[in-house]
Amino acid sequence: MRNIKITIKYDGSRYKGFQRLKDNDMTIQGKIEDVLSKMANENIEIIGSGRTDMGVHAYGQVANFKTTSNLSVDKMKTYLYEYLPEDIVITNIEEVDERFHSRYNAKSKVYLYKIYNNKFHDPFLRKYTTHIHKKLDIELMKEASKYFIGEHDFTSFASSKSKKKSNVRIIHSINITENDGLVEIYFEGNGFLYNMVRIMTGALIDVGHKKIAPEDIKIMLEEKDRTKAADTASAKGLYLYKVSY
Amino acid sequence: MRNIKITIKYDGSRYKGFQRLKDNDMTIQGKIEDVLSKMANENIEIIGSGRTDMGVHAYGQVANFKTTSNLSVDKMKTYLYEYLPEDIVITNIEEVDERFHSRYNAKSKVYLYKIYNNKFHDPFLRKYTTHIHKKLDIELMKEASKYFIGEHDFTSFASSKSKKKSNVRIIHSINITENDGLVEIYFEGNGFLYNMVRIMTGALIDVGHKKIAPEDIKIMLEEKDRTKAADTASAKGLYLYKVSY
Numbered sequence: 001m002r003n004i005k006i007t008i009k010y011d012g013s014r015y016k017g018f019q020r021l022k023d024n025d026m027t028i029q030g031k032i033e034d035v036l037s038k039m040a041n042e043n044i045e046i047i048g049s050g051r052t053d054m055g056v057h058a059y060g061q062v063a064n065f066k067t068t069s070n071l072s073v074d075k076m077k078t079y080l081y082e083y084l085p086e087d088i089v090i091t092n093i094e095e096v097d098e099r100f101h102s103r104y105n106a107k108s109k110v111y112l113y114k115i116y117n118n119k120f121h122d123p124f125l126r127k128y129t130t131h132i133h134k135k136l137d138i139e140l141m142k143e144a145s146k147y148f149i150g151e152h153d154f155t156s157f158a159s160s161k162s163k164k165k166s167n168v169r170i171i172h173s174i175n176i177t178e179n180d181g182l183v184e185i186y187f188e189g190n191g192f193l194y195n196m197v198r199i200m201t202g203a204l205i206d207v208g209h210k211k212i213a214p215e216d217i218k219i220m221l222e223e224k225d226r227t228k229a230a231d232t233a234s235a236k237g238l239y240l241y242k243v244s245y
Numbered sequence: 246m247r248n249i250k251i252t253i254k255y256d257g258s259r260y261k262g263f264q265r266l267k268d269n270d271m272t273i274q275g276k277i278e279d280v281l282s283k284m285a286n287e288n289i290e291i292i293g294s295g296r297t298d299m300g301v302h303a304y305g306q307v308a309n310f311k312t313t314s315n316l317s318v319d320k321m322k323t324y325l326y327e328y329l330p331e332d333i334v335i336t337n338i339e340e341v342d343e344r345f346h347s348r349y350n351a352k353s354k355v356y357l358y359k360i361y362n363n364k365f366h367d368p369f370l371r372k373y374t375t376h377i378h379k380k381l382d383i384e385l386m387k388e389a390s391k392y393f394i395g396e397h398d399f400t401s402f403a404s405s406k407s408k409k410k411s412n413v414r415i416i417h418s419i420n421i422t423e424n425d426g427l428v429e430i431y432f433e434g435n436g437f438l439y440n441m442v443r444i445m446t447g448a449l450i451d452v453g454h455k456k457i458a459p460e461d462i463k464i465m466l467e468e469k470d471r472t473k474a475a476d477t478a479s480a481k482g483l484y485l486y487k488v489s490y
Contacts, residue, residue, distance in 0.1 A: 011371075089367065121331060122334065123254055123255055123331065123332045123334050124256055126332065
């Protein structure tokens with residue numbers, strides 16, 4: 001069996017998330033599996049590097065699948081481009097070692113969170129950013145972000161639905177840029193708990209609004225209690241940006 | 246009667262164009278007039294600087310309207326923001342001289358045309374750019390654009406439906422930029438005929454694909470015959486960018 005790795009860019013606005021649910025539900029995985037199964041004339045399941053929730057987007061989600069098909073990867077890419085809906089595009093496709101597993105082998109991930117910080121929202125950004133009308137103090141947010149860097153127990157910053165054995169994760173870097181009201185926050189880490197980026201973003205927004213101080217992040221981490229941290233920022237500002245192996 | 250000038254940014258994807266048609270049709274003008282009439286408790290008609298077609302967007306459409314309302318312009322702006330659909334936003338509002346007319350007083354307009362030039366389309370740009378998969382030669386397009394500058398009879402570059410007395414217009418400048426596959430063409434002129442920007446863009450695309458030479462633009466202008474020029478580029482890449490007074 002050949003093992004094929006694909007990189008996927010998608011506008012998640014119309015979908016119930018990445019992971020396949022019931023057969024008729026709109027999911028990214030479902031759409032891709034349906035097209036691949038038709039292409040290869042066999043039942044194909046793809047393994048994603050991780051789930052993304054309803055409304056979350058991706059610049060570089062990664063998945064892999066096994067197939068007996070003899071088609072060249074270029075032909076597969078063209079077939080996928082032709083038959084997938086136009087809000088899902090395969091940006092890269094390659095044949096990989098049979099042991100490659102898009103979830104287990106992921107070394108680090110980058111998530112991007114986009115905020116539009118302006119009194120009035122922008123018609124073109126409404127599905128692709130979270131609108132925050134009250135002015136954010138970006139310098140305070142940068143200061144606060146440093147408390148997340150390194151190895152921590154992120155229990156306070158994970159959905160209470162998260163069922164992982166350990167809530168310890170390493171954040172390598174957080175970069176915040178602001179340009180004409182568009183605030184972009186890049187989070188790089190070895191792994192992320194359920195809702196972790198959205199809750200960290202919620203806390204950074206609270207800092208930006210001076211509801212809490214930058215050093216409060218340190219206390220929240222130490223409390224290891226989800227009820228002590230911030231609200232979960234909305235899905236439409238979140239992008240799975242890159243997965244590294 | 247007070248005379249109020251508004252600047253409007255809209256995502257035209259869902260609309261049948263700017264101009265009001267029948268009462269239940271989705272138009273930008275219709276949506277704005279309905280909200281304004283409710284706000285002022287009188288029948289309000291807005292005068293746009295010009296029409297935009299179905300699917301065309303705007304960064305800076307301008308309109309004006311007369312009203313007996315005593316509301317401050319700031320309160321009007323907030324009311325409009327609250328009651329307009331989120332793909333139409335009033336970015337500026339001011340009281341102007343009673344003689345101001347958004348169409349007759351317009352001195353120049355800038356239209357922007359966006360092309361995404363890449364083998365595969367981008368999920369996030371699909372509604373906001375025209376996808377051209379075959380590589381464009383940007384330098385040739387820049388060379389060709391110079392033939393449009395100045396005063397010309399644009400009959401070859403106007404829809405045959407255009408019913409203006411004169412087809413003579415002045416193009417002040419055309420600026421073309423390219424960044425990571427996103428090609429942006431800014432056209433500034435004293436006025437534009439029906440479909441003129443989209444037909445000029447069609448001709449520039451033909452030059453970029455070497456179907457015609459840059460100097461063929463000169464010949465097309467001289468022919469004064471719509472059937473000699475290029476196809477009309479699609480609506481979704483077009484933006485009314487700015488109107489100057």
